[in-house]
Amino acid sequence: MRILLSTIGSRGDVQPLVALATELRALGADVHLCVPPDFEPWIADLDFTVTPIGPELRTMSPPAPERMRALAIESVAVQFETLTRAARGCDVIVGATALQIAARSIAERMGIRYEFVAFCPTVLPSPIHATPLAPTASDARRFHDLFGATLNAHRASLGLAPVDDVRAHVFTDRPWLASDPTLGPWPDPDDATVLQTPAWILTDDRALTPELVRFLDAGEPPVYFGFGSMRAAQEDLARAMIDAARAAGRRAIVARGWADLAVAEAGSDCLTIGEVNQQALFPRVAAVVHHGGAGTTTAAALCGAPQVVVPQMYDQHYWAKRVEDLGIGRAHAPGAITAASLSGALAHALSSDVAARARALAPDVRRDGAAIAAQTLLG
Numbered sequence: 452m453r454i455l456l457s458t459i460g461s462r463g464d465v466q467p468l469v470a471l472a473t474e475l476r477a478l479g480a481d482v483h484l485c486v487p488p489d490f491e492p493w494i495a496d497l498d499f500t501v502t503p504i505g506p507e508l509r510t511m512s513p514p515a516p517e518r519m520r521a522l523a524i525e526s527v528a529v530q531f532e533t534l535t536r537a538a539r540g541c542d543v544i545v546g547a548t549a550l551q552i553a554a555r556s557i558a559e560r561m562g563i564r565y566e567f568v569a570f571c572p573t574v575l576p577s578p579i580h581a582t583p584l585a586p587t588a589s590d591a592r593r594f595h596d597l598f599g600a601t602l603n604a605h606r607a608s609l610g611l612a613p614v615d616d617v618r619a620h621v622f623t624d625r626p627w628l629a630s631d632p633t634l635g636p637w638p639d640p641d642d643a644t645v646l647q648t649p650a651w652i653l654t655d656d657r658a659l660t661p662e663l664v665r666f667l668d669a670g671e672p673p674v675y676f677g678f679g680s681m682r683a684a685q686e687d688l689a690r691a692m693i694d695a696a697r698a699a700g701r702r703a704i705v706a707r708g709w710a711d712l713a714v715a716e717a718g719s720d721c722l723t724i725g726e727v728n729q730q731a732l733f734p735r736v737a738a739v740v741h742h743g744g745a746g747t748t749t750a751a752a753l754c755g756a757p758q759v760v761v762p763q764m765y766d767q768h769y770w771a772k773r774v775e776d777l778g779i780g781r782a783h784a785p786g787a788i789t790a791a792s793l794s795g796a797l798a799h800a801l802s803s804d805v806a807a808r809a810r811a812l813a814p815d816v817r818r819d820g821a822a823i824a825a826q827t828l829l830g
Contacts, residue, residue: 452829455538457485457554458547459505459526463679463744465490467570467629467651467821468547472499474825485537502537505529524601527552531605538563543828549574551621552598553605560609566828568627570745571766572635575626575645576618594618629824630745633815634752634773648827649820650749657728663704666722670702672737673722674797677706678761679744688788689713692740693721695793699801701737730754738780738800740793743767752779755813757800761788779809 454475456468465486472482476499484494488503495501505526530553538544538557543564546554551567558565569575576591595617602620603613614620628637628647637647659667667673676692689705689712696703702720705712706727713723729747733739733754741747743760748770751758758780760771771782781796799805 452543453481453483453541454543454545454828455483455485455534455541456545456547457504457534457537457551459487459530459550460548461679461744462490463746464548464570465494466653466746467568468545469494469497469499470651470653470821471545471824471828473497473653474821475828478825478829480825480829483537483541485534502533504533504537520597523597526550527598527601527605530554531557545828546621549594549618549621552602552617555620555623556602556606556609556611559611565623566627567621567623568629568824569622570629570650571769572628572630572637573766573769575622575628591616591618627824629820631749631752631816631820633812633817634749634777635745635769646827648823649817650745651821651824652749652753652818653821655728655730657731659728659731660724663722663724663727663732666702666704667735669719672735673702673704674699674738674740674801675704675706675732675736675756676712676740677747678708678712678742678763679706679747691788691790691793694790695740695797696721698790698794699797701801704732704736737806738797740797740800743770743774745770748774749816752809753813753816753818755810757805757809759783759793759796759800761793777808777812778805779812780805 456472458464458468468484472484475482483500485502485504486494487505487507489507491501491503534553534557538561541563544554544558545566545568547568555565598617602617606613625644625646628645629651630647631650632647637645674696692705693703705721705723707713707723707725729750733751733756736756738757738759739751740759740761743762745766758774760774760780761783762768762771774780775782781799783792783796
């Protein structure tokens with residue numbers, strides 16, 4: 452069986468698909484990935500075939516509101532062209548994230564199976580999601596207003612009937628949810644309209660750099676700070692992080708990420724690092740301060756590390772609330788990030804009872820989601 456896995460998103464959207472691809476390949480499937488060009492070299496190094504789609508995300512700036520419709524039209528056109536080429540000879544297309552506007556139509560035109568997967572419960576609409584974070588009918592209308600006309604124009608060119616709800620069309624009648632049942636449960640476990648598996652976690656065997664190991668060995672566990680693929684708007688964010696760690700009597704590790712964070716006045720108590728194996732690093736830190744991506748939240752919980760979540764957008768607010776509700780960390784309050792605001796949140800996360808709850812929860816976080824998903828997809 453040949454399977455196309457597709458997403459238009461950052462590493463937090465791509466890495467779960469690579470985890471699934473790894474499990475599918477182990478079961479004998481032929482797997483192809485279609486992802487932004489930022490991740491093409493990494494995936495090619497894993498010996499998967501990959502088709503890049505769209506521009507490099509790291510170099511893109513947030514679009515002005517008046518450009519949104521034009522960008523939507525351009526994006527859908529690129530998807531139809533690129534995915535049609537990538538899906539030739541495939542038996543299944545798996546689309547991840549809500550921006551997979553073209554994937555289901557291409558599968559329909561080719562007469563092949565299509566599945567949609569979300570990595571956070573609040574991405575999917577639910578009648579019992581009674582929270583401000585839940586998708587609403589007005590969200591669906593705005594989504595259709597943005598993408599509906601161009602999607603239906605492409606569908607008409609393929610001889611397909613128009614759709615009157617783009618979001619429902621993309622999500623299907625039975626979407627998949629790849630989210631740990633302890634960290635991010637679907638609110639109704641008996642709801643047969645959503646197929647939930649544990650999170651799709653890619654096993655990482657990379658060694659930590661000698662410099663990082665020396666830093667870890669030189670003192671008490673430090674605090675890790677990292678915003679992943681987010682671009683921080685505050686120029687003084689790294690300074691606030693270091694000051695907060697020092698106020699807590701801790702050393703600091705700052706991950707550069709796409710925000711290119713760096714410590715201007717580096718000392719023996721702080722270290723700036725690049726891409727890192729979180730599965731190897733997080734068991735050795737006192738706490739993880741991050742933006743609230745699903746992957747980092749899950750990785751920290753899996754390692755039993757207390758968390759401070761500083762959400763910026765989208766599903767990150769959900770993960771911040773879950774971390775706080777579970778008692779394994781603190782959600783940073785909305786607004787500017789300062790040394791004082793980080794210090795207060797970090798003091799809570801470093802308290803002995805929170806640290807104990809984080810360690811106690813870790814064994815409940817499952818690692819087998821990608822394996823379950825691969826078996827289900829091929830079954």
